[in-house]
Amino acid sequence: MNPLEAIPTHPGAVVVGGGIAGLVSAWELARAGVRPLLVEARGYLGGLIARGTVGGVNVDLGAETYVVRGTDTSSIVEALGLTSVEPAGSGARLYAPSLRGGWELRPFLHDSFLGIPAHPDAPDCAHVLGEAGVRRALEDRSMGGGIGMDEAGETLAGFVAARMGEAVLERSVRPIIAGIYTADPSVLATDTVAPGLRAKTARHGSLAAAVAARLAAAGSRRTPEACVEGGMFVLVDALRAAIEEAGGTVLTRTGAFSLRRAASGWTLECGPTKPGPTPGAEPVPSGPGVSVMTERLVLACSASAALRLLTQARIPGLVPDVSVPEGAPIARLTLAVHAPELDDAPVSQGLLVAPAPADDRPVAAKALSHLNIKWPWLADQLPPHMHLLRLSYGRLGEVEPAVTVEGALRDIRTLTGVTIAAEAVTDHLLARWNGTLPPLPPEYRSRVDALEEQVRPLGGVALTGAWVAGTGIASVVTHARAGAKGLL
Numbered sequence: 001m002n003p004l005e006a007i008p009t010h011p012g013a014v015v016v017g018g019g020i021a022g023l024v025s026a027w028e029l030a031r032a033g034v035r036p037l038l039v040e041a042r043g044y045l046g047g048l049i050a051r052g053t054v055g056g057v058n059v060d061l062g063a064e065t066y067v068v069r070g071t072d073t074s075s076i077v078e079a080l081g082l083t084s085v086e087p088a089g090s091g092a093r094l095y096a097p098s099l100r101g102g103w104e105l106r107p108f109l110h111d112s113f114l115g116i117p118a119h120p121d122a123p124d125c126a127h128v129l130g131e132a133g134v135r136r137a138l139e140d141r142s143m144g145g146g147i148g149m150d151e152a153g154e155t156l157a158g159f160v161a162a163r164m165g166e167a168v169l170e171r172s173v174r175p176i177i178a179g180i181y182t183a184d185p186s187v188l189a190t191d192t193v194a195p196g197l198r199a200k201t202a203r204h205g206s207l208a209a210a211v212a213a214r215l216a217a218a219g220s221r222r223t224p225e226a227c228v229e230g231g232m233f234v235l236v237d238a239l240r241a242a243i244e245e246a247g248g249t250v251l252t253r254t255g256a257f258s259l260r261r262a263a264s265g266w267t268l269e270c271g272p273t274k275p276g277p278t279p280g281a282e283p284v285p286s287g288p289g290v291s292v293m294t295e296r297l298v299l300a301c302s303a304s305a306a307l308r309l310l311t312q313a314r315i316p317g318l319v320p321d322v323s324v325p326e327g328a329p330i331a332r333l334t335l336a337v338h339a340p341e342l343d344d345a346p347v348s349q350g351l352l353v354a355p356a357p358a359d360d361r362p363v364a365a366k367a368l369s370h371l372n373i374k375w376p377w378l379a380d381q382l383p384p385h386m387h388l389l390r391l392s393y394g395r396l397g398e399v400e401p402a403v404t405v406e407g408a409l410r411d412i413r414t415l416t417g418v419t420i421a422a423e424a425v426t427d428h429l430l431a432r433w434n435g436t437l438p439p440l441p442p443e444y445r446s447r448v449d450a451l452e453e454q455v456r457p458l459g460g461v462a463l464t465g466a467w468v469a470g471t472g473i474a475s476v477v478t479h480a481r482a483g484a485k486g487l488l
Contacts, residue, residue: 003272004290008249011037013487014268014294016256016309017301019047020063020473021465021480023239024076025298028484030246031079037292038243041255041273041283041305045240048436048466049473051233054429055336055388057381059371060232061431062332065225066473068218069195073477074226080238083229087374089349091223095363095415096175096354099130103362105351105415108176111215113224114194115172116160118212133167140164141209145202154442156193157185163207179352179367181471182328183396183439192440192470230377232473256301257289259309265295265460268309280434295460296487300480303467310455318454322447324467327438329400331393333408334371336427340385341418342370349374351415355395363411364401367392386426396439403430437471445470462487 015026018040026036044050048062065087066073077084091107098104109125111118117125120137129137140163153159156177160169169185177185181193190198200210218224228235240250255273259266271289276282282305299306303324310320350369353361371388372379378388391408393401405428413419448468455463462483466472469479 003254003287006249006251007039007254007270007290007292008035008037009290009292011035011249011292011294013037013296013298014039014256014266014270014292015298015300016268016305017047017299017465018042018045018250018252019300019465019476020049020236021047021469021476022298022300023236023243024477024480025300025462025464025484026243026248026250027076027239028481029296029298029487030243030248032485032488034296034488035247036243036249036296037270037294038248038250039254039256039270040250040252041301043253043275045250045252046233046236048433049232049236050431051231051236052334052429052431054334055382055386055427057336057378057388058231058233059334059378059388059390060227061334061429062433062436063473064232064369065227066232066477067224068226069224069474070478072481073474076239076477077228077235080235080242082234082238084226085229085375086223086226087349088376089345089370089373091348093347093351094172094175094354095351096171097356099128105347109172111212112172113197113211113214114156114180115174115176116164116168116207116211117172118208118215120164120168120208128171129167133165133171136165137168137208141206143206145205148207149198149202153198154190155186156188156190159190159198160185160207163201175352175354178355178395181439182330182366182394182437184355187325187396187439187441189440189442189445189470192445192475195475227375231375253283255283255285256305256309257285259297259313261313261315261458262293265293266297268292268294268297279432297461298464298480298484298487299461300464302465306463306465306467315458318458320451320454322444322451322467325438325440325444327435328396329394329398330433330436331401331403331430332390332433333393333403333405333428333430334388334390335405335408335425337387337389337420338385338424338426339387339418339420341420342387342389342416343385345370345373346416346418353415358398363414364407365391365393365411365415366395368412368415394434400432400434438467440470460487
């Protein structure tokens with residue numbers, strides 16, 4: 001079959017990009033009765049949600065959780081007949097410098113959000129922050145709601161330091177943020193990483209009270225994270241199936257080559273693609289395309305692809321001038337190991353490693369996840385004494401990490417106290433996600449907001465994706481759903 005014959009030329013909408021933003025946009029349009037065409041230039045859907053097989057078990061190689069914030073993501077999970085689950089285990093740990101010297105493994109602060117405590121005078125805060133750090137953090141309660149609402153509070157580091165001081169920032173927030181977002185809180189916009197937190201602080205009069213209110217709203221949830229039972233890749237499969245069942249078309253290895261404004265909407269040239277010259281490069285056309293006309297367009301692709309299409313459209317007054325910061329070189333090594341010594345889960349579901357100069361770090365890894373402890377469905381698929389461990393490497397501003405099984409086993413020994421022989425490793429898989437989590441500082445957020453303001457009056461088009469919405473599945477899903485609804 002000619003690949004062009006699979007491309008509908010007059011769909012109800014065109015969604016460019018098959019990551020979670022594109023899939024959610026197409027799903028939102030399809031369930032409203034619009035039959036969308038989704039084109040993804042790569043050979044797979046999901047973007048940073050990706051499936052791999054290690055030790056005979058399917059696992060998430062990229063994003064494995066979403067933050068439970070509102071109902072935008074959880075309602076999709078429910079509508080698709082899937083189940084949302086919290087991580088199992090007794091809570092994540094932090095491997096970080098101790099106040100008494102050396103490094104220690106300790107739990108995240110109890111009753112905290114992103115390392116920000118709701119009760120700075122709690123016993124665990126005294127252990128982590130020290131007496132002086134606790135006294136400074138408690139000043140937040142009496143300084144009123146206005147502190148941190150200025151330009152200095154636009155970054156998460158500036159906001160936390162202004163409200164609770166350097167000890168909370170350095171000993172709790174920075175290690176957690178660096179581990180989760182692969183970026184320093186000094187280059188992350190507060191309102192992007194923690195939407196509504198500054199507003200709640202102003203309303204409640206203190207950051208601690210804002211965090212307490214956020215935790216209270218979460219109810220009995222032990223953690224703000226959740227996953228789809230079976231893996232986040234299950235959500236990708238279900239979204240595709242739902243879109244196609246509603247009459248939509250989902251095509252991989254198919255890209256949007258060009259875009260122009262038409263009298264009644266948009267005209268794109270869509271056609272087959274092949275991989276680019278390097279593993280991380282954008283795919284390139286592999287043959288001629290076909291004209292596709294639509295009244296509704298969602299650009300849910302990468303920033304470079306979206307800006308290329310907008311520039312080609314030559315829309316008067318539109319200046320798509322947004323330069324996305326470079327993200328960290330990220331590598332994730334998943335190991336299947338036969339290790340009875342891990343049956344007792346010495347680090348529960350896993351840990352983050354605090355950032356430090358390379359020469360001062362006891363390990364090269366920045367995180368370790370004990371996957372079959374964290375997600376029980378994985379344990380159900382493994383034979384006795386088999387375990388799945390994932391180690392993450394790569395920090396912002398550093399060179400691409402050289403990752404080996406031997407080095408990973410050394411890190412595991414340091415972090416867990418368990419020695420695993422090389423012959424006990426039955427399978428392993430390395431995935432690299434270089435540059436996929438760029439830091440989004442306040443000035444970048446301002447440029448993106450300006451671009452959205454330029455695009456909005458055009459009508460019939462929406463921009464979405466992590467480069468627009470911010471990092472994290474929850475942020476992307478909320479943004480994508482709102483953009484798609486705006487086209488209905």
